[in-house]
Amino acid sequence: LVTAVDHVGIAVPDLEAAIAFHRETFGLEVTHSEVNEEQGVHEAMLRAPGDATGATQLQLLAPLREDSAIAKFLDRSGPGLQQLAFRVTDVEAAMSALRAKGLRLLYDEPRRGTANSRINFVHPKDAGGVLVELVEPAEVH
Ligand code: V0V
Known part of the structure; x- marks a missing residue:
């Protein structure tokens, strides 16, 4: 079902400050960044230099709007670990398998x-208090 830990997501109030902190403190480097309007996030993916392509990344998540999941998380919990993302080869198959076990998927x-x-995403109340994301990467051409 799960082929790797794809990334771990941290909610941050200020994306540029968080990138600078992780670069200067831990030597991580940004591999990608984008705005996802639907999810209400401005995000960056970081990796440890020397890690193979496809290794686990760190995802920094800053809110775009006050009603977004990340803004709500920051209001309630403050900055910190928000999600654990598992890589899967077929997200629909993973969703079916988890639903069959009685877990609630958010979408x-x-x-x-x-x-x-x-x-x-699996509802955090069905996964030991952890917001678990399922990620099927886009095919690389
Ligand atoms: C809320 N709860 C969490 C949690 N967020 N527990 C662990 N980890 C989290 N991140 C707890 C919360 O404290 C409540 O516990 C309970 O779940 C239900 O809370 P709620 O008020 O009903 O729900 P909300 O409004 O806080 O929403 C929580 C969910 C929301 C998980 C439904 O955050 C959501 O839809 N998340 C999925 C989308 C997302 O996170 N997008 C941003 C990343 P008590 O107090 O009842 O015990 S975007 C992303 O990852 C991308 C683009 C990507 O990776 O590709």
Whole structure:
């Protein structure tokens, strides 16, 4: 079902400040950044230099709007770990398998994630208090 830990997501109030912190403190480098209007985030993906392509990344998530999931998380919990994302080869198959086990998925159909991946989330109350994301990466051509 799961082929890798794709990324770990941290909610941050200020994306540029968080990128600078992770670069200067831990030597991480930005591999990608984008705005996802539907998810209400401005995000950056970072990796440790020397890690193979496809290794686990760190995702920094800043809110675009006050009614977004990240703004709500920051209001309630402050900055910190917001999600754990598992990479899967087939997100629909993963959704079906998890639904069959009685877990609630947040969306009926996959939505668009980072770099045109297809994503869904398991409700944190059904995954030990962790917001688990399922990521099917876009095919690389
Ligand atoms: C809320 N709760 C969490 C949580 N967010 N627990 C663990 N981790 C989190 N991140 C708890 C919360 O404290 C409540 O617990 C309970 O869940 C239900 O809270 P709620 O008030 O009913 O729900 P909301 O409005 O806080 O929404 C929570 C969910 C929301 C998870 C439904 O954040 C959501 O839709 N997330 C999925 C989308 C998302 O996170 N997008 C941003 C990343 P108590 O107090 O009842 O015990 S975008 C992204 O990852 C992309 C683009 C990508 O990777 O490709």
